[in-house]
Amino acid sequence: MKITHYNEILPVTMNNDLVKDVAGRVLIGQEEGAPNFCMRFFEMGPGGYTPKHTHDWEHEVFVHQGNGEVFVDAKWHPLSPGSAIFVPPNVVHQFKNTSEKIFTFICLVPSKAPEL
Amino acid sequence: MKITHYNEILPVTMNNDLVKDVAGRVLIGQEEGAPNFCMRFFEMGPGGYTPKHTHDWEHEVFVHQGNGEVFVDAKWHPLSPGSAIFVPPNVVHQFKNTSEKIFTFICLVPSKAPEL
Helix, strand or coil: CEEEEHHHCCCEEECCCCCEEEEEEEEECHHHCCCCEEEEEEEEEEEEECCCECCCCCEEEEEEECCEEEEECCEEEEECCCEEEEECCCCCEEEEECCCCCEEEEEEEECCCCCC | CEEEEHHHCCCEEECCCCCEEEEEEEEECHHHCCCCEEEEEEEEEEEEECCCECCCCCEEEEEEECCEEEEECCEEEEECCCEEEEECCCCCEEEEECCCCCEEEEEEEECCCCCC
């Protein structure tokens, strides 16, 4: 059993050629003994984005705060708090913050995927 | 691929001897072809609660809005927006709304579990 809050976990910040102003945290994963899937929490600053990439595992995403967009099927789609996104395996995708505030979402992956 | 918002999905309301004022929705599951786990969204009215029960699959929960509590390990623990809860298989648990506003959270289960 684990009860936590995302702000109790130190974030890992990501800034390179492919990722801008993203902070990630593993909320529930191998360390807790999660047997099937892993819950990560991401914060993205204004103008921030995740890599445009693909991999052979799925994402299940839920938007917690702020406004952004997701790129799938060759176009951008608006997201707001309460949006849910299923990205199947092997589908190109990217997330970006389109607002002036922090954009946060959780993103779950199966246990076979890297946790962060 | 699916992009939705929880308010675009008709809720299933639950009210009986074990559950009070709970509305559930499947956001991502078998219908979308999710291969490993299922994302559900729950709203709970003031005074509402889920059943106190146990089952042989895990929960990964993230609190979206409002304030409530979870019962695990024989006591109640406070929850607020941004709280994450891992309930391992075969652990007794219950959620309740302790506020005067709606309490909402997502709760993920592996594909072998009932979706709702």
